[in-house]
Amino acid sequence: xxxxxxxxxxxxxxxxxxxxxxxxxxxxxxxxxxxxxxxxxxxxxxxxxxxxxxxxxxxxxxxxxxxxxxxxxxxxxxxxxxxxxxxxxxxxxxxxxxxxxxxxxxxxxxxxxxxxxxxxxxxxxxxxxxxxxxxxxxxxxxxxxxxxxxxxxxxxxxxxxxxxxxxxxxxxxxxxxxxxxxxxxxxxxxxxxxxxxxxxxxxxxxxxxxxxxxxxxxxxxxxxxxxxxxxxxxxxxxxxxxxxxxxxxxxxxxxxxxxxxxxxxxxxxxxxxxxxxxxxxxxxxxxxxxxxxxxxxx
Amino acid sequence: xxxxxxxxxxxxxxxxxxxxxxxxxxxxxxxxxxxxxxxxxxxxxxxxxxxxxxxxxxxxxxxxxxxxxxxxxxxxxxxxxxxxxxxxxxxxxxxxxxxxxxxxxxxxxxxxxxxxxxxxxxxxxxxxxxxxxxxxxxxxxxxxxxxxxxxxxxxxxxxxxxxxxxxxxxxxxxxxxxxxxxxxxxxxxxxxxxxxxxxxxxxxxxxxxxxxxxxxxxxxxxxxxxxxxxxxxxxxxxxxxxxxxxxxxxxxxxxxxxxxxxxxxxxxxxxxxxxxxxxxxxxxxxxxxxxxxxxxxxxxxxxxxxxxxxxxxxxxxxxxxxxxxxxxxxxxxxxxxxxxxxxxxxxxxxxxxxxxxxxxxxxxxxxxxxxxxxxxxxxxxxxxxxxxxxxxxxxxxxxxxxxxxxxxxxxxxxxxxxxxxxxxxxxxxxxxxxxxxxxxxxxxxxxxxxxxxxxxxxxxxxxxxxxxxxxxxxxxxxxxxxxxxxxxxxxxxxxxxxxxxxxxxxxxxxxxxxxxxxxxxxxxxxxxxxxxxxxxxxxxxxxxxxxx
Numbered sequence: 001x002x003x004x005x006x007x008x009x010x011x012x013x014x015x016x017x018x019x020x021x022x023x024x025x026x027x028x029x030x031x032x033x034x035x036x037x038x039x040x041x042x043x044x045x046x047x048x049x050x051x052x053x054x055x056x057x058x059x060x061x062x063x064x065x066x067x068x069x070x071x072x073x074x075x076x077x078x079x080x081x082x083x084x085x086x087x088x089x090x091x092x093x094x095x096x097x098x099x100x101x102x103x104x105x106x107x108x109x110x111x112x113x114x115x116x117x118x119x120x121x122x123x124x125x126x127x128x129x130x131x132x133x134x135x136x137x138x139x140x141x142x143x144x145x146x147x148x149x150x151x152x153x154x155x156x157x158x159x160x161x162x163x164x165x166x167x168x169x170x171x172x173x174x175x176x177x178x179x180x181x182x183x184x185x186x187x188x189x190x191x192x193x194x195x196x197x198x199x200x201x202x203x204x205x206x207x208x209x210x211x212x213x214x215x216x217x218x219x220x221x222x223x224x225x226x227x228x229x230x231x232x233x234x235x236x237x238x239x240x241x242x243x244x245x246x247x248x249x250x251x252x253x254x255x256x257x258x259x260x261x262x263x264x265x266x267x268x269x270x271x272x273x274x275x276x277x278x279x280x281x282x283x284x285x286x287x288x289x290x291x292x293x294x295x296x297x298x
Numbered sequence: 299x300x301x302x303x304x305x306x307x308x309x310x311x312x313x314x315x316x317x318x319x320x321x322x323x324x325x326x327x328x329x330x331x332x333x334x335x336x337x338x339x340x341x342x343x344x345x346x347x348x349x350x351x352x353x354x355x356x357x358x359x360x361x362x363x364x365x366x367x368x369x370x371x372x373x374x375x376x377x378x379x380x381x382x383x384x385x386x387x388x389x390x391x392x393x394x395x396x397x398x399x400x401x402x403x404x405x406x407x408x409x410x411x412x413x414x415x416x417x418x419x420x421x422x423x424x425x426x427x428x429x430x431x432x433x434x435x436x437x438x439x440x441x442x443x444x445x446x447x448x449x450x451x452x453x454x455x456x457x458x459x460x461x462x463x464x465x466x467x468x469x470x471x472x473x474x475x476x477x478x479x480x481x482x483x484x485x486x487x488x489x490x491x492x493x494x495x496x497x498x499x500x501x502x503x504x505x506x507x508x509x510x511x512x513x514x515x516x517x518x519x520x521x522x523x524x525x526x527x528x529x530x531x532x533x534x535x536x537x538x539x540x541x542x543x544x545x546x547x548x549x550x551x552x553x554x555x556x557x558x559x560x561x562x563x564x565x566x567x568x569x570x571x572x573x574x575x576x577x578x579x580x581x582x583x584x585x586x587x588x589x590x591x592x593x594x595x596x597x598x599x600x601x602x603x604x605x606x607x608x609x610x611x612x613x614x615x616x617x618x619x620x621x622x623x624x625x626x627x628x629x630x631x632x633x634x635x636x637x638x639x640x641x642x643x644x645x646x647x648x649x650x651x652x653x654x655x656x657x658x659x660x661x662x663x664x665x666x667x668x669x670x671x672x673x674x675x676x677x678x679x680x681x682x683x684x685x686x687x688x689x690x691x692x693x694x695x696x697x698x699x700x701x702x703x704x705x706x707x708x709x710x711x712x713x714x715x716x717x718x719x720x721x722x723x724x725x726x727x728x729x730x731x732x733x734x735x736x737x738x739x740x741x742x743x744x745x746x747x748x749x750x751x752x753x754x755x756x757x758x759x760x761x762x763x764x765x766x767x768x769x770x771x772x773x774x775x776x777x778x779x780x781x782x783x784x785x786x787x788x789x790x791x792x793x794x795x796x797x798x799x800x801x802x803x804x805x806x807x808x809x810x811x812x813x814x815x816x817x818x819x820x821x822x823x824x825x826x827x828x829x830x831x832x833x834x835x836x837x838x839x840x841x842x843x844x845x846x
Contacts, residue, residue, distance in 0.1 A: 065711035067627045084631050084704055085711065158725060240724035241700025245707040259700045261556055263576055 030292035037288015043281035047274075051097035060088035062095040063246045071264045081255065081266035085246075089266060092248035093274050099249045100278065102240050103164050103242075104226040104235035110168025111175050111229075119179020120206045124187060134180060135172040146171040146232055153241045160249075163242040164178070165231045178221050183212035216293040223286035227279040234275055250275045347845040350546045351825075353569040354558045356380045357727075358518060358551045363501035365437045365447040365484045370747065373483055374571070375521050375549055379420075380486035380506030383411060383430070385533055386478065387833040390749065393534040396425065396507065406472030406787045413463045417530050419489035420511040427465040431457040432490040434467065441498075447763060447811035449738055449756050450479040452784060474787050475750040481832065507532075509542045510839060523547040536828070536840045543843040555701070562587065562820050568844075569821040569828075571836070574701070575633035581820045590819045590828065591636070594835035595647050596747035598640030599632070600811040601694070601709075601735075602757060602769030603741060609690045610740045614673030615718065616807035620659035622716040623709055629813035632705040636818065640811035642800050643754055647814075647834075649789075650796040655804050666716040675717065683717035690721040695733040696725035702743060704811070711774040711805035734768035742768040745815060747833050751796040755780045758803055771808040 009020040031037055050057055059079075066086035074081040080089035122133040140148060148170040149163075156162035186192060187210060195209050234251030236242040243249030257267030300505065325844040359372030364380050367373055383397040396433035397411040434457055437447040458466045469476070479485060492505035504512055509531075510523035524546050531539045550567065552558040555574040559581070561567035574583050574590060582589050603616045610616050625639040642655030670683055670690075678684035682691065696702055703724055710720045720741075723730075734742040746753055746766075756762060759780050760772040776799055783795040803809065821828065827841035 063711070067708070070630065083592065085708055158723060194602070240703070244724060245703055245722045246710060256700050256704060258554075258556055259574060259704065260576060262580065 001248045002055050012197045027292045031288050034288040034291055036284045037291070040281035040284030040286075040288065043277060044285055047281075048101065048280050050094050051101050054094050054098055058088075058091035058094040060091040061076070062092045063087065064091075071260065071267075074266050077286075080270045081264065083253075083264070083267050084260060089270050091254075092253060093250070093270050096248040096250045096253060096271060096274065097278070099160065099243055099247065100230050100233060100251075100275070103160065103167065104230040104282075105230040105231065107167035107171065108222050108225045110165065111171035111225060112218065114168075115154040115172040115175025116179045116211075116218060119176040119181075120183055120210065122176065123180040123183025124202060124206055126184075126211075130180070133176065137176045140170075142172045145228070146235055149232055149236060150239075150241070153236060158241045158244065160243055160247070163233055163236055166236070167232045170232070171225055171229060174221060174225065175218065178217050179214060182217055183210055186210050186213055220286055220290040220293060223289055224283055227286070230275065230279055230282075305697060308804040346543045347540075347545075348550065349544050351544045351839070351842065351844075351846045352548045352550060352561075353567065354550045354561050354567045354571065356553060356558065358520070358553075361501035362504045362512070362515060362521070363442070364483050364488065364504065364506075365433075365442050366501055366574055367484065368446050370835070371549070371551070371571075375523070376483045376486065376504060376506075377508075377831070377836065378510040378523055378547060378839055379504050379508045379512055380483050380488060381508050381532060382481050382483055382486045383413075384477075384480050386481040386749075387533060387535055388830065388834070390478070390832060392477070392481070395481070395532050400477075402416050402477070406474075409467045409469075409470045409476070410460075411465050411467070413465065413763050414530075414532060414566060415463055417532070418528070419492065419506050419507050420505050420526060421489050421492050423489045423491040423505075425487065425507050426462040427459040428462070429490050430465050430487050431459055432493070434485070434489045435825075436488075436493065437485070437716060447484045449762075449766075450475075450482055450484055452479070453478050471785050472787055474784050474792060475752040478750055503828045505704075510547055513546070515709065516708040518551060520548055520550045522549075526742075533840070535829075536838075538841065543827075543842045544839065545695065546786045547839055553699075559820075562822075565822075566823055569819065569837070571817075571819050573818040573820040575636050575818070578634060578636060578818050588821050588823050588825070590821070590830070590837070591816050591831055592819075592834035593637075593645060593647055593814055593816045594747060595749045595833045596645055596835075597643055597745055597753060597757065598645050598811045598814045599637075599743075599745045600643070600809045601741040602744050602767075602771070602806060602809050604734075604737060605806065605808055606770035606772065607737055607740055608688070609685075609692060612673060612675075612685075613807060614669050614675070615690060615692075617659070618666040618675075618716060619713065619718065619810055620804075620807055621662045621669065622718070623712050623736075623810060623812075624661045625812055626661070627708055627712075628705045631708055632701050633813060633815065637813040637816045640814045641804075642811055643758070643803050643809050644751055644800060645814045646750065648751055648753075650793055650807075652797040652800045654797070655800050658801075659803050663712075663716055670717060678715060680719075681717060682715065682719045689719065690717060691721065693721045693723060694741040695723045695725060695730040695736075695739040696741075696743055697727040697730050699727075707811060731768070735764055737770045739768070741810070744768065744809070747835055751799075752780070752784050752793075753804070754796070754799060758799075769808050771803075771806070773802065773806055773808075776802050776806075 064087060065179055069082045069086035072078055072082040078088050080093060082088055083248035102171060102247060118133050122130040139290055149166040152169055153162055192205060195205050233242055237249045237251030238255040243252050253271035260267050301506045329396050355371040355374065357369055357371045359367060360369045360376055361367045362372055362376060367376060380395050383395055384393040385393045387393060397413055400411050413427060418713050421427060434454060436442050437444045437451050447540060450474065453470040455468045455470050460466055466720060489505040493500050496503045504517055509526055509529045511526045513522040513524045513661060515521045525541055527541055529541045558570050559574060559577055562570045578589065581587050605611055607617060629635055629637050629639055642652065644651050675683040675685045675690055678689060682689045694706060696706055706722050710722060713720050733739050733799045744757060746756060758771050758776055759767060760777050763770050779795045779799045783792050784790045824845045825842060826845050827843055828837045829841060830837055
């Protein structure tokens with residue numbers, strides 16, 4: 001793979017059609033030029049790795065109660081201090097990353113899978129099918145996604161799985177909109193018309209010809225969607241509707257810490273920083289991705 | 299009454315009580331900043347009149363109909379709007395309020411009250427015996443949806459209006475706690491005209507004879523009361539007889555502990571209920587504020603253990619929980635260690651408290667394991683014990699308040715250490731209570747106010763299963779003792795029953811008592827005249843004013 005990239009990555013002034021490998025190399029180069037995007041990517045990667053390797057890198061068990069270590073300030077033994085149960089905040093922040101990232105990715109996968117499918121159909125069949133789907137999406141878009149997620153959680157009950165489903169459902173309309181708009185602009189292009197003339201079925205056209213060509217904007221949306229889903233998930237957990245104790249989750253750690261805000265600010269500061277750093281770097285990375293994928297920004 | 303003494307919360311007793319629990323043990327706390335300025339001045343009401351007070355409550359009232367209000371904040375507000383027939387001082391002695399004198403028949407089934415005259419409700423309806431009959435009868439009406447009222451009115455059957463200022467109440471059976479309960483605003487007198495006018499909305503438009511009347515209740519935000527300038531004072535316990543000093547009383551609802559505290563610090567609030575335990579030190583040491591600490595009368599903070607649901611239907615599991623939980627740690631997490639550990643279903647300040655319960659269970663994890671082991675709960679997968687192939691897994695539906703969740707998380711860890719798996723499900727308070735009523739929760743958060751041990755009926759009598767007996771506790775001996783206890787009028791006969799009941803409840807491990815909550819309220823140092831009610835639960839606002 002990498003040899004392909006270097007082999008065909010010679011800058012040859014704007015030629016409309018390029019081999020896939022050439023496009024990839026161009027993308028990588030553009031992304032590398034965007035320092036903020038790159039930094040974001042690196043931080044995201046670091047959070048990812050620490051979440052995956054949590055059992056190895058975290059100094060303590062995330063739920064190990066040690067009542068003697070009640071509200072210990074940050075120090076050598078506990079870099080981020082301890083909470084009211086004497087649990088190590090650093091270990092909980094690291095483990096919390098697992099939950100938050102999982103919420104972000106699974107919720108977005110749910111949203112992307114259903115949203116894009118609906119968008120493809122709505123875009124391709126412009127008649128009443130499309131209108132019906134899009135008006136439904138308008139109804140969903142009329143509610144702030146956190147409100148929509150709250151309503152769904154209240155039906156499904158609290159817990160991480162319902163929370164992921166709720167956040168996922170709440171983010172469907174964005175994906176549908178983007179996919180539908182992209183299909184509308186793509187489907188009149190010659191190669192799609194050609195495919196139709198050749199006798200391809202609508203499913204084939206949608207999946208083989210249209211989908212790959214509308215992939216870029218959807219990837220960008222998915223990246224920023226992960227950040228938004230992490231925030232919504234943390235907000236719901238903060239309200240007690242997501243992760244249940246003793247699960248370490250950044251939002252519920254924040255919620256727990258607010259009682260001790262004065263005496264033990266570290267209980268809020270570190271999970272708060274973790275949310276901020278993760279969400280910000282995902283967004284930076286998403287911006288970098290958009291710039292790199294946008295054909296107008298050559 | 300001087301400022302300093304009015305702030306001291308004392309252990310309380312009822313007049314006819316033998317058992318007197320020392321006041322000092324619980325009342326030490328009162329040292330606030332304003333203690334030095336306690337020189338009694340001759341009160342000239344007109345000089346002090348004026349001022350708007352903002353007090354912050356920790357929960358929204360669920361109703362402002364005295365008969366239907368179950369959450370404390372509703373009672374706190376209504377104390378100013380509605381009046382009861384009698385009033386109890388902090389020693390538990392009865393004083394006239396809307397009734398001037400009273401008589402009880404020999405068999406304890408008939409109470410006759412003489413009422414005050416020349417008093418009107420806020421809407422102009424005259425106060426008379428018909429209004430009293432109406433107010434009491436409506437508690438029995440299922441449409442009123444009364445719970446606390448229904449339990450406090452006991453075996454009340456009907457009332458007879460003898461003349462406009464005399465009423466005779468008849469009881470199916472003698473009901474000992476009735477007279478003391480009469481002071482509670484839950485059994486207060488409401489305007490019949492207003493009840494008929496508002497119907498089901500009376501809970502949003504309470505009309506009584508009290509010193510304040512309702513101006514507005516903005517849901518989720520505040521309740522504002524304005525002074526009733528036509529108020530005729532009916533209380534012996536206040537220091538002045540003219541209408542109250544403060545022009546308005548605004549009760550803001552701020553559920554978030556830290557936000558409520560900040561309202562006091564920023565000057566937005568003049569008084570806050572429930573200073574978070576962890577912050578008491580810093581408020582106390584700040585000269586701008588004073589704190590009031592009271593171990594109010596009632597039941598401790600506890601988790602009712604559902605004795606009808608697996609696995610806590612096995613008494614061994616319920617008992618093992620008593621040994622497994624380190625209550626010192628729990629009270630440190632929940633109250634900053636201010637509130638002492640509790641061992642029984644009543645607080646020590648309630649008449650009839652049996653100190654023997656303190657000897658039954660102490661923190662002893664090996665003992666907990668032994669109790670489980672002997673009952674056949676053997677170590678199983680993941681450290682969770684199992685019996686007959688069923689794992690010892692329980693669930694607790696609980697309000698998503700961080701302090702409650704924190705202490706429950708600690709309990710979860712302590713239970714895990716002996717092989718019991720506890721799943722915590724956080725949700726809104728009413729949802730958790732509904733699950734508990736349906737018997738779907740193994741543990742239910744509970745605290746209750748009350749001055750008579752008869753309050754145990756509310757949580758432990760089987761007739762209240764589906765209501766406030768959220769532990770679904772069913773024990774024939776306990777039912778009988780509670781029934782007998784409320785039917786007997788002689789305290790000497792009642793005492794042994796309640797002593798025994800507490801032992802049986804703990805022997806059956808129907809509840810996991812945690813700590814005897816000392817409620818800490820905070821106020822600006824400039825506030826004076828605060829006097830607590832008979833429960834030592836909430837201040838009476840009548841004599842309260844700002845020092846100029």
